[in-house]
Amino acid sequence: MTDLSNVHLHDLLSETLYINLDQKRSLTGKLIAIDCKANLLLDEVVENNDGHVRKMGLVSVPFVSVRSVKVRRELVDTINALKLNISSQYV
Numbered sequence: 422m423t424d425l426s427n428v429h430l431h432d433l434l435s436e437t438l439y440i441n442l443d444q445k446r447s448l449t450g451k452l453i454a455i456d457c458k459a460n461l462l463l464d465e466v467v468e469n470n471d472g473h474v475r476k477m478g479l480v481s482v483p484f485v486s487v488r489s490v491k492v493r494r495e496l497v498d499t500i501n502a503l504k505l506n507i508s509s510q511y512v
Contacts, residue, residue: 430455430490432500438463439491440482445471450480459484 433452438461440448450463461484466477 441488
């Protein structure tokens, strides 16, 4: 299993997120910004709503509506490796 303990939401800026809003609705888009309440601003968003797919462009996603966030495992591994490399240079 991939270790997510060192990965924070701000580490994922400019990366593609896969967000589930409920059992039937999900969004895929590039993370552009996060506000102080963890609301997400996504660009190039594609919505899948019970099999109906549509392009939406720029979308603000309220934190309270987010059920789960997924990212590619390779991205998490890369972030962890970069953080380990940086921390080992300064210890």
